[in-house]
Amino acid sequence: MTTQLTYAQYAAETAELIPKNAFMTTAHSGKINTMTIGWGSVGIIWRKPIFTALVRQSRFTKELVEKSGEFTITLPLADMKEALALCGTKSGRDMDKIAAANLKLADGQAVATPIIAAPGLQLECKVVYKQTMLPENLDANYQANCYADGDYHTMYFGEIVAAYKTE
Numbered sequence: 001m002t003t004q005l006t007y008a009q010y011a012a013e014t015a016e017l018i019p020k021n022a023f024m025t026t027a028h029s030g031k032i033n034t035m036t037i038g039w040g041s042v043g044i045i046w047r048k049p050i051f052t053a054l055v056r057q058s059r060f061t062k063e064l065v066e067k068s069g070e071f072t073i074t075l076p077l078a079d080m081k082e083a084l085a086l087c088g089t090k091s092g093r094d095m096d097k098i099a100a101a102n103l104k105l106a107d108g109q110a111v112a113t114p115i116i117a118a119p120g121l122q123l124e125c126k127v128v129y130k131q132t133m134l135p136e137n138l139d140a141n142y143q144a145n146c147y148a149d150g151d152y153h154t155m156y157f158g159e160i161v162a163a164y165k166t167e
């Protein structure tokens with residue numbers, strides 16, 4: 001069963017759930033992949049509800065989102081620690097993480113990318129803007145703490161075109 005959510009509902013729930021980590025799922029040309037994210041935000045930009053995801057250059061996820069221009073976010077409402085650990089340490093370049101983590105997929109409502117079918121908050125997003133970080137614009141402490149290896153994030157601003165809860 002799915003329950004549609006208002007902006008106020010999913011913005012508040014996302015703020016609570018994102019520190020517990022989430023799945024960012026991408027798909028292109030029959031290849032489906034998901035990775036664990038710990039950073040991200042929901043807000044209003046360009047008069048639209050937007051989820052901003054930060055993806056480092058090295059991620060296979062980056063290759064897929066660049067090609068598809070969309071992604072889904074699943075914020076678990078059940079214990080999925082094992083799957084989150086696997087999807088946050090292995091790359092879809094090397095293996096089928098969906099199968100390895102025994103994750104089930106379901107069709108998206110408004111995008112071609114599937115969602116992770118589990119109890120959770122589901123956000124379906126279409127990329128409307130992207131920007132790779134410019135090192136010279138970054139606070140020096142953040143630079144040292146988060147980017148010593150030079151693997152900067154690209155920020156993907158995704159318009160949230162569907163938001164609902166799955167059981």
Ligand SMILES: Cc1cc2nc3c(=O)[nH]c(=O)nc-3n(C[C@H](O)[C@H](O)[C@H](O)COP(=O)(O)O)c2cc1C
Pocket residue numbers: 021033034035036037038039040054055056058059060061062084085087088089090091092093
């Ligand atoms: C708790 C946690 C949070 C993470 N958050 C992010 C994130 O927000 N952005 C990112 O690019 N990588 C993040 N990662 C790392 C990726 O999930 C990891 O590198 C993954 O193997 C990439 O998979 P891929 O190559 O299939 O895209 C996180 C990892 C963990 C364990």
